[in-house]
Amino acid sequence: MDNYQLDQDLSDLTSLFHNNNRATNDIKKEVMDGNTILSNLLMTPPISPSAKRDIASSGEQEEKLRIPSSNVKTMVKKKKTYNTNKNKVKSYSTPNNISNALLKDQNKLIHLDPVPNFKDKSEIKPWLQKIFFPQGIDIVIERSDSGKVIFKCKSPAKRRNNASIHQEQESTKPSSSNSATCPFRIRATFSIKLKKWNIVVVNNSHSHDLKFNPNSDEYKKFKDYLKNSDDFDTIKKFEELEYRSKLNLPINPSIIPCDCGLTSEIQSFNIILPTSKVCGAIKVQKEKKNARSMVSSQTANKNNKLKKFNEQNILKKSTQPLSTSNTSPSLGSDFIDNTNILTTGNGDDFVLPILTPDYAVHKNNKINPAPLLDNNLLPLSNNTNSNDNMTTDLLEIDFTDIFNQSNTLSKNVRAGHYNSNKYNLLEDSSASSLLFLPAPTSLDFGNDDDLLMSSKLQSVDVSTLLNQRRVSHSNGDNDELSNNLDDINNLLSTGLDDLDKRWEFHDNLQYKNDDMESNFTSSFLNENFDFLK
Amino acid sequence: MDNYQLDQDLSDLTSLFHNNNRATNDIKKEVMDGNTILSNLLMTPPISPSAKRDIASSGEQEEKLRIPSSNVKTMVKKKKTYNTNKNKVKSYSTPNNISNALLKDQNKLIHLDPVPNFKDKSEIKPWLQKIFFPQGIDIVIERSDSGKVIFKCKSPAKRRNNASIHQEQESTKPSSSNSATCPFRIRATFSIKLKKWNIVVVNNSHSHDLKFNPNSDEYKKFKDYLKNSDDFDTIKKFEELEYRSKLNLPINPSIIPCDCGLTSEIQSFNIILPTSKVCGAIKVQKEKKNARSMVSSQTANKNNKLKKFNEQNILKKSTQPLSTSNTSPSLGSDFIDNTNILTTGNGDDFVLPILTPDYAVHKNNKINPAPLLDNNLLPLSNNTNSNDNMTTDLLEIDFTDIFNQSNTLSKNVRAGHYNSNKYNLLEDSSASSLLFLPAPTSLDFGNDDDLLMSSKLQSVDVSTLLNQRRVSHSNGDNDELSNNLDDINNLLSTGLDDLDKRWEFHDNLQYKNDDMESNFTSSFLNENFDFLK
């Protein structure tokens, strides 16, 4: 999965070492003489991946280092590791509370509980999509069988449409941010004893930004499913989500019901930017267990048993999973009695995340906008999406209250409310999670040169979001206009409070925008956010 | 895929560096002081994969080494290449002549012509399997849509079953010879205009040995297909092929009819070992064309057209491709008038390849036997395969004539007949095929230290085959017996003729065998090959 990246790592580390050797050539001389082989190894210009594999795997790094002969088809000892997640700390989350868990438990297993009593394997994905689309995570099935479904997230950076002709430059393609490298996984396994599906978020981290994309194929299929399920409530909620996304308004995940039966009221609207990058994830080290008595693998026909079970019992595989059921996954009556449920009590003091707007900060300090927002962009036009049969008039939604509310409550975050939440039910694994950043009790910007606003758990208020939104709304061309941040900062100054240094960008920061968008931003701000002035 | 291994490499290299630092601590002292950052970096015990990713992707390794911040996305330019095969030299082959073409045209596109008028996409694979199973190529579909099917070969080296318990050593797995790396491809594309399927062998080379494996899943499915098709002729032929394979007898590809309508009589039985490694393949270098006028990609909806065509016309997709048809792909009446057909005339002087027995020679001079031949091994037992309903009694087959014939005719190869064949219809592209080895006019063994008997086009006779067969028939355990080659050579001396040096193995050559197999070999030889004495 990650081999290109790791390959890069290896060669980069190699050249690090190499440069290190050269830079301190005199001093290193004797060292190199004492380690001729290693040095030679690092001096040879291109080490092929396979050659490097051979080098690294040649023995247990005893005393002598030897250069492997080429063309050797060495049998590389390679051991699959199993049960690597057994050592991970478990956390539990209700589906409604998943956004908190995703933020906090980045190196834990997050058990989703409760889950509906799925009648069919195909019902799991839409149910999860209801939860994870608002989190900006577009899930697809990576692998499945009769008793297991592994979901991964379908990250963006896909095939680009070449709009311009005579394109001398090749279409750039991010080499390390495709979905294959993203470690995020959700595992659903069916327990025949309990006759229920267990759902666990396995690797809660991402190699890419999180952004709800209403144009994705998966989302379209998901909407079709909702229509076929006559789940009008969810349809309505997702229309709101969609609209907010196109306006880059803050997204409140709680607007989507999870159908888990626990519709705990969400009372706090504090806004938190979720981390968009892998930040706290520490994969559990794979332990080498010495040979213990091996059980004979008599479980070979387990899948067959499971199939038989499915045939004889409730689960019936449908050939068209997206159009099968009027059985919308739902309602408390479907639930199995589960005494293991750990809930967060009454759900008070939840800190809900919202999604970062459509942008990505790159190392070279360019802000790359996400591709193409369609022409539904303008909020007050009648140019709504082509989805017919919708029951809600989106123009009737009033976002002002939400903004006021979040703007107000975000101050509670700074006042320390954030740390008073009680959703961490198990012990914190901070001992093993060296990279984990605790939730901030005060906002803390501008002290991170390269990261800009990502990579940290950050509490912001609506003005920040609007500011980001402005930056993010370019349409993907290469024009680079220098915008006047001061205007925006002045406009939003009443909302900045004590957060003055927030938008002191790097000197050489460049970001993209276009005129239409700028105009729209200004007028939109003027029309809708008088309270900021 | 390989990230665990590369991960290992990285940490191994890290600890190499680390140990290096410690072992030469005094000298390194200053170096480390001058590179505090790097050293610290390497000193921290567990570098998480993501952290390593971040480290490696930090810029272009200029002069200063700095610790990069996380979350940097580097954009790597990567260009898809299209029409890479346009520059390849085309050759044409009838299906019956494919074995020649595969041997000779290793860096050409081999157009198969004629092909039947397939009623359904699903008919293509079985038809190709009839051709390529006898070549030792187990094809699977890599990708398909309504107008295209890409086949690749499913190479061996799969998941091994662990026979022994308490296996301290991990299951070894060849790291570079899996099917993903084998370049061999067959492309079938449907032409709407001609209303026919065109089939082209695209990359005629392999990264592995070619060996017909009757135990493969694909072959079992293929046999099921044949049964459902009531194609008794083919069933019979493949039973013979299967039996020969298990006895490691030479396989004559012509025994399988191709149903192309051209049943040209095969008259020559010269035996040639096909190359088992990538030897003559030169992949066409992907050319960078400077910006030329790009044609607008208006072919986006071609697939839709094809689908519509398929719906309106003959092609109907069946949901169960292996059990659909009594329409066995067959017979001249199915053919479309095709004026482009290039044939080989009367098919005289064809040099037919046979497959190497079940072995693989590795660089370390160990002969690794192919996995597990089942208990059908003994030729004279009634312990035939569990496939019922077969119409032939395999025990009635007399192999002696075949051996005599091939033994006799193999001398024609040495006499120069081999080069007199006329099947190369297009101009030879020897200018661009630097690695292509012309067909040998005399046999030539023992001058290849490492490759032993692979990587070259070689003509052998039956005694060689028997000898190889003996070596190959171990059953995969790790015992290494030293066998007495002299006995075999004496036994077969009358067949060796002028080929004396053939079995002078390398000194440190070790090969595997077991007692049962040795006994079987001896008795089998004694009973059936009196003519050799």
Place this chain on the structure above:
DNA sequence: TAATGGGTGCACT
């Protein structure tokens, strides 16, 4: 279906 990890055929996009 105990839990967990992975390979890969192949059709959809």
Place this chain on the structure above:
DNA sequence: AAGTGCACCCATT
């Protein structure tokens, strides 16, 4: 030699 969603597999502990 499209990339990938997904399912049918199998592996180890």
